[in-house]
Amino acid sequence: MKSLTHIIRRLRTAGIEPGDSEELKLQKALLVQASGLVSIASMGWLLIYWALGPRPSPTLPFLLQVLVAGNLLVFAASGNFAAFRFTQLAIFLFFPFITQWALGNFVTASGLILWGLLAPLGALLCAGPRESAPWFGAYLFLTLLSGASDVLLADFVAARPAVVPLKASMAFFALNFAALSSIVWVLLRFSTIEKQKTAAALEEAHRQLRIEQDRSERLLLNVLPQSIAERLKDSDCTIADGYAEVTVMFADIVSFTELAADMTPKQIFGMLNRVFSHFDELAERHGLEKIKTIGDSYMVAGGLNPNETDPCGAIARLAVDMRDWLAGEGARGPNPIRVRIGIGTGPVIAGVVGKKKFIYDLWGDTVNLASRITAEGAPGAIQCDARTHSRLACRFNFAPPHVVPLKGKGTVVVYRLNDPAPTPGIETVSRDRVPAPARAPAPPPLRSPASVTGIASRL
Known part of the structure; x- marks a missing residue:
């Protein structure tokens, strides 16, 4: 019962298996469909002959039915498509010639050998151009052989009484041409439609692949700068670049531990996501490269991209925008968020560390300096080192310098931005005066090391 069920399933699905390629599925469907059409045509051929009056022997049409059906059953049982294809094409090729020779000549058989054209055509559709060449050669050879025999035996055949009346013979000329043309058209149409479906499915797969590729590209560019991502895709070499001058900025949320104490994990995540997402938008607007977030700290750099013309100024404007946004529309709840910001300028090493879950990061004294002056800043303060101050002094207002003790570096002079x-003559640019946006209140001044030491002695 299992074998019978298996055979029926293969007959119903044209022997197509789940692992077959699209081309093999089409070949199996075409050959099984051609076998069915030939069987129907042979039955119709015999019935029409009997209806018109001639009484040829039913042996040959019945034998054709047995051969085609038996070959289909063998294929359904074995699944050997190559053997099924060869034997079925051989039946399509030789049987029309054998039948015509049995009926007489080309005229009396109504050009029955035209059906042999299904063999090279089937080989072309179900095997390929190269495999169809021998079949077409065999068809031409048998056709020329039949024509030569008809010419040599024309006088002998003319002396014999006609097996098939001339009217019936002429009618079957038209029927054979029409039936064969119909089968060829049906097979070609089916093949074309299936190939169009396959092409459409392939195009859809390519479209989905492009969407996924674009998504992967965007994800990669969210992790790495574009130039670094392209280098990683092109090779597996280690990426470590030295830059003579890069401006690095850190922004730390003030009293984050106290803020998070009364919040759920979901609320903490929502707060950080809201703040850092807006920082991302600001960094992108200023053409800067976000490096990473470290807990409640945000790191961004300028000068890594050779197309940046003023990375130090862009970092300073970003810092002011971040501070003012948190003091204005970014403030929410009874305890508004404030940040300490530190900016340092100098040489850095930039590269990708590791091979799994890698990140793009910066190293060097400039990075350490920016991070430490951030931690020493007051809430709402933007601290800059001397090198940054020298590049921004003519464009930004700074508080007087003060000295900050840093672990491992001693005392360092910093400037609060x-x-x-104001740009000179800005009022003459436009007749309409636009009021300047409200700024955050100036943070309290940092205490000098001497005052700190005095307080400590009193304590």
Whole structure:
């Protein structure tokens, strides 16, 4: 019963298996469909002959039915498509010639050998151009052989009484041409439609692949700068680049531990995501490269992209925008978020560390300096090192310098950046005066090391 069920399933599905390629599925479907059409045509051929009056022997049409059906059953049982294809094409090729020779000549058989054309055509559709060449050669040879025999035996055949009346013979000329043309058209149409479906499915797969590729590209560019991502895709070499001058900025949320104490994990995540997402938008607007987030700290750099013309100024404007946004529309709840910001400028090493879950990061004294002056800053303060101050002094307002003790570096002079300096003659640019946006209140001044030491002695 299992074998019978298996055979029926293969007959119903044209022997197509789940692992077959699209081309093999089409070949199996075409050959099984051609076998069915030939069987129907042979039955119709015999019935029409009997209806018109001639009484040829039913042996040959019946034998054709047995051969075609038996070959289909063998294929359904074995699944050997190559053997099924060869034997079925051989039946299509030789049987029309044998039948015509049995009926007489080309005229009396109504050009029955035209059906042999199904063999090279089937080989072309179900095997390929190269495999169809021998079949077409055999068809031409048998056709020329039949024609030569008809010419040599024309006088002998003319002396014999006609087996098939001339009217019936002429009618079957038309029927054979029409039936064969119909079968060829049906097979070609089916093949074309299936190939169009396959092409459409392939195009859809390519479209989905492009969507996934674009998504992967965007994800990669969210992790790495574009130039670094392209280098990683092109080779597996280690990426470590030295830059003579890069401006690095850190922004730390003030009293994050106290803020998070009364919040659920979901609320903490929502707060950080809201703040850092807006920082991402600001960094992109200023053409800067976000490096990473470290807990409640945000790191961004300028000068890594050779197309940046003023990375130090862009970092300073970003810092002011971040501070003012948190003091204005970014403030929410009874405890508004404030940040400490530190900016350092100098040489860095930039590269990708590791081979799995890698990140793009910066190293060097400039990075350490920016991070430490951030930690020493007051809430809402933007601290800059001397090198950054020298590049921004003519464009931004700074508080007087003060000295900050840093672990491992001793005392360092830092400058607190307040606001962009007003551009001379800005009032003459436009007749309409636009009021300047409200700035955050100036943070309290840092205490000098001497005052800190005095307080400590009193304590």
